[in-house]
Each structure stands twice: as C-alpha cells, then as structure tokens.
Amino acid sequence: MNELQNRFESRGQGQVFQFFHELSSAEQEQLSAQAADIDLDELDRLVDSLVKGKVEGNDSIADELSPADFTPLPANGGDAALWTEAKETGEEALRAGRVAAFTVAGGQGTRLGYDGPKGTFPVTPVLKKTLFQVFAEKILAAGNHYGKSIPWFLMTSISNHEATVSFFRENNFFGLKEEDVSFFSQGLMPAVDSEGKILLDEKGSIALSPDGHGGSLRALVRSGAISKMEERGIDIVSYFQVDNPLVRCLDPEFIGFHILRNSELSSKALPKAYPEEKVGVFCEQNGQAVVVEYSDLPERLSQERDDAGELTFRGGSIAIHLFDRDFVKKLGSGDSEETRLPFHKANKKVPFVDTDGQRNEPAEPNACKFEMFVFDALPFAKNPVIIETGRADDFSPVKNAEGVDSPATSKDDQLRQFARWAVAAGIEIETDETGLPSITFEISPVFADTCERFVEKWQALNTKPPLTDGLVLS
Ligand code: UTP
Numbered sequence: 190m191n192e193l194q195n196r197f198e199s200r201g202q203g204q205v206f207q208f209f210h211e212l213s214s215a216e217q218e219q220l221s222a223q224a225a226d227i228d229l230d231e232l233d234r235l236v237d238s239l240v241k242g243k244v245e246g247n248d249s250i251a252d253e254l255s256p257a258d259f260t261p262l263p264a265n266g267g268d269a270a271l272w273t274e275a276k277e278t279g280e281e282a283l284r285a286g287r288v289a290a291f292t293v294a295g296g297q298g299t300r301l302g303y304d305g306p307k308g309t310f311p312v313t314p315v316l317k318k319t320l321f322q323v324f325a326e327k328i329l330a331a332g333n334h335y336g337k338s339i340p341w342f343l344m345t346s347i348s349n350h351e352a353t354v355s356f357f358r359e360n361n362f363f364g365l366k367e368e369d370v371s372f373f374s375q376g377l378m379p380a381v382d383s384e385g386k387i388l389l390d391e392k393g394s395i396a397l398s399p400d401g402h403g404g405s406l407r408a409l410v411r412s413g414a415i416s417k418m419e420e421r422g423i424d425i426v427s428y429f430q431v432d433n434p435l436v437r438c439l440d441p442e443f444i445g446f447h448i449l450r451n452s453e454l455s456s457k458a459l460p461k462a463y464p465e466e467k468v469g470v471f472c473e474q475n476g477q478a479v480v481v482e483y484s485d486l487p488e489r490l491s492q493e494r495d496d497a498g499e500l501t502f503r504g505g506s507i508a509i510h511l512f513d514r515d516f517v518k519k520l521g522s523g524d525s526e527e528t529r530l531p532f533h534k535a536n537k538k539v540p541f542v543d544t545d546g547q548r549n550e551p552a553e554p555n556a557c558k559f560e561m562f563v564f565d566a567l568p569f570a571k572n573p574v575i576i577e578t579g580r581a582d583d584f585s586p587v588k589n590a591e592g593v594d595s596p597a598t599s600k601d602d603q604l605r606q607f608a609r610w611a612v613a614a615g616i617e618i619e620t621d622e623t624g625l626p627s628i629t630f631e632i633s634p635v636f637a638d639t640c641e642r643f644v645e646k647w648q649a650l651n652t653k654p655p656l657t658d659g660l661v662l663s
Pocket residue numbers: 293294295296297298299300301344346375399400401402429430431432588
C-alpha cells in the first residue's frame with residue numbers, strides 16, 4: 190500500500206482503493222490523482238458537522254432576522270444626486286481599467302435540460318445569439334465606450350471546460366481579444382454516503398461534483414486569476430451568473446457605490462415579485478448582512494408585510510455582486526476558520542459502485558454532496574453595500590425549460606427592453622399592456638448596450654430603418 194492509500198485507510202476511507210488491483214495503470218493513476226486532490230481534514234469536518242451532526246430547524250433563525258437595508262433607486266425615493274455621483278465614480282473606474290468581468294459557468298444546468306455548457310444556449314429573439322455571445326458583446330461594448338479593454342474571467346467545471354473553451358475558439362472570442370478572456374475550472378468535492386464514506390462512481394473513479402458557485406472564490410485564487418488581476422491593476426471583480434442575458438455586466442452606478450462606500454462586497458437587491466419567489470433574501474442577523482435562502486426563510490417572515498403593504502423581507506438576491514480583489518484573495522485562500530466559506534449539504538441520487546463491485550443507480554437520494562454559496566461571503570465583508578435594481582433591466586434568467594424563468598420568458602423580457610429603448614428614442618411601436626412589442630426585433634449590445642446610448646445612436650443615424658419584424662440593429 191502506498192502513502193496515499195495508507196492515508197485514506199487510516200481515515201476510514203480505504204474503500205476508495207478497494208478495486209485498485211483490478212485497474213489498468215492509467216486508471217490507477219486517475220484514481221490516485223483524484224484522491225490526492227481531496228482534503229481529508231476538510232471532508233472530516235464536513236462529515237462531522239453536516240452528515241452526522243444535527244441540523245437545526247428553520248424556525249430557530251426567525252427571531253434573529255430583520256430585513257437588510259438597501260439603497261433605493263431614485264424612482265423609489267433614492268437620492269438622485271447620489272446615484273449620479275456613483276455613476277460618475279464608476280465610469281472613472283472603468284476608464285481607468287480597474288474592473289474585470291467574471292462569470293460563473295460551472296453549474297450543471299439540470300433544470301434547463303440542455304446538452305452542452307449553458308452559456309452556449311441560444312437566447313436572443315431574432316439571431317438566437319448564445320448567452321456567452323450576449324455577455325461578450327456587452328463587455329466589448331463597455332470596453333469600447335470607456336476606451337479600455339475589459340478582461341473577462343470565466344469559471345467552468347470539469348464537465349464543461351473543454352466544450353466552453355472550444356466554443357469561444359470556434360467563434361473567435363466574439364470579437365474580444367483572446368488574451369482578455371481567461372478560463373479556469375472550479376474545484377470538486379466527493380459525494381459521501383450517510384456514514385460519510387466517499388463513493389466510487391466507477392471502480393477507478395471517485396464520485397465528484399463541482400463545489401458550488403461559492404467555490405469561485407478559491408478557484409479565482411488557485412487558478413492564478415487573482416494574481417493576473419493584480420498585475421493588471423484590477424481591484425474590482427464584477428460577478429454574474431451565466432444564465433441571465435439582461436444582466437448589466439459592468440454597471441457604472443453599482444461600481445460607483447462600491448467604491449464610494451469602500452466596500453469589500455456589493456450586491457444588487459431586487460424587490461421580490463411575490464412571497465414565494467425563489468430567490469434568497471437580504472437580511473440582517475446579529476448586526477451582519479446575510480442572504481437567507483428562500484427555502485430557509487420561515488414562511489411567516491416571507492409573507493410578512495409592512496404598513497405600506499410591501500413585503501417586509503423583500504430584498505431578493507439575484508447573484509449580481511462586486512468583489513474587492515483582496516477580499517477574494519483573503520476568502521479564497523481560506524487559511525483560517527474565520528475567513529472560510531461554509532459548505533452546505535444537498536441530499537442527491539448519486540450512482541455508485543458497491544462493495545461487491547456492482548454499479549447502482551439509486552431511485553432515492555443516497556448521498557450527500559457539498560457546495561459553497563457565493564453569498565455566504567457577505568458576513569465576512571467590510572462595508573457591504575446593497576443597492577436596489579429594477580427587474581426589467583437586470584434580471585431575467587434562463588433556469589427552466591418551460592414556465593417561469595425559461596427561454597420564452599427571457600426572450601419576452603429582452604423584447605420588452607428593446608421596445609422601451611425604442612420608445613425612449615421616440616420610435617412608435619405597438620405593445621401589449623405588459624410592454625411586449627407586437628414585432629420581434631433585436632438590438633445588439635454592440636449597437637447600444639444601454640437605453641441612453643441607444644437613444645444617442647438612433648438619433649445620429651442618417652437613415653433610420655423602419656422597425657419591422659425581424660429587424661436587427663447591430
Ligand atoms: P444554479 O443554482 O442555477 O445551478 O447556478 P445550475 O447548476 O446552473 O442549474 P441547475 O440547478 O442544475 O438547474 C447559478 C449559477 O452558478 C453557477 C451556474 O453555472 C450558474 O451561473 N454555478 C453553480 C457554478 O459555476 N458552479 C456550481 O458548482 C454551481
């Protein structure tokens with residue numbers, strides 16, 4: 190038995206190497222490499238606290254929670270002068286090249302049920318551009334506008350890394366400079382059974398899965414992305430998810446608030462549309478800002494309303510954040526207990542090889558997977574900032590194949606945005622009562638990536654094309 194096998198044996202995880210003698214040398218190498226990457230101290234802690242430990246009921250947190258404050262939009266009573274100051278500050282930072290875009294694209298996209306990296310899913314109304322192309326063009330447009338190219342970091346996972354990188358290559362990085370786009374794969378965690386034993390997916394392979402979007406912080410550090418940013422003078426990381434084509438990837442007002450308040454982590458809050466909406470909620474707990482997952486917020490709190498009839502706990506978290514680079518470095522290095530993101534467990538069906546060497550496809554959840562959530566960084570941050578955003582111009586994710594948050598709803602929300610911009614430019618356009626135009630058309634981010642720039646660009650056109658079905662402004 191070699192040193193690695195001994196280590197696993199002594200920690201009660203010897204089953205990982207049960208079939209080692211049956212494997213080819215290539216398989217033995219693969220299994221050993223997977224095992225060597227597992228932090229057994231970390232795993233022991235997780236098994237003790239999350240698998241064998243007692244998990245408290247949700248209601249115990251209710252008494253400690255109050256809604257977190259957020260800075261309202263000018264349209265909802267916010268200070269317009271402050272928002273203007275924030276915008277100017279953010280624009281200055283973009284001109285100075287202080288900001289990088291960062292997309293987490295390592296998820297498995299199970300709900301959408303699409304075969305391929307989610308970023309390669311087509312979303313725009315006419316050209317069916319992919320999510321990756323939409324973000325690339327927004328980043329390109331912002332870089333052109335501010336006169337400074339903006340680097341883009343993308344986190345993938347082992348199962349979609351190659352396909353993601355190839356997709357960018359085949360599409361010439363959508364007009365971005367290749368050296369401005371960096372990919373890195375996120376970390377993996379082993380799945381364990383109810384006794385905390387690591388499961389084998391095959392005799393020569395451990396059942397591993399991505400460590401959650403919260404794994405992005407340590408992946409940013411381990412991959413060298415943070416050092417790259419440091420070399421380039423970037424100190425602000427603009428974080429967004431791969432599934433939201435409406436996101437303002439580089440929002441000057443948001444960046445400005447982050448800088449003006451010297452924040453380590455800033456977030457956007459979206460007033461929840463209804464109590465059951467499946468987004469986390471910004472709360473305060475023991476004097477600290479936290480995000481409480483929708484499934485953990487006691488029902489009486491999620492339903493509670495204030496005197497004005499508004500939901501009391503209404504600040505929805507839509508996974509749009511700005512991170513201070515050194516804050517990522519501190520948390521991502523995870524050197525001490527005080528600066529380590531917690532793990533959460535999820536009970537899942539995980540196929541496994543049993544002690545007789547038979548592969549099982551369980552019908553019921555049989556295993557625990559461990560994931561970190563990026564919003565758990567919030568209580569660690571100095572001067573956290575939360576600002577309000579509007580749904581129409583920031584959030585319409587593609588999560589499900591049908592129904593809410595699906596390709597159909599997201600396409601309609603993009604059309605509504607294009608129609609609003611057209612109206613702002615004085616174009617006559619027929620819409621229904623929800624603002625959905627009767628024609629299908631598309632404004633490319635390269636033509637204009639904000640309403641303000643659309644109006645300018647449109648007014649400067651010598652010949653204005655008629656707004657007809659299928660029109661693409663690019
Ligand atoms: P979701 O929570 O929507 O998960 O991820 P998902 O895996 O994409 O989709 P489902 O739940 O299987 O349907 C939110 C964002 O976090 C990223 C996703 O790629 C998405 O941008 N993510 C999630 C990661 O990058 N890594 C992970 O381990 C999990």
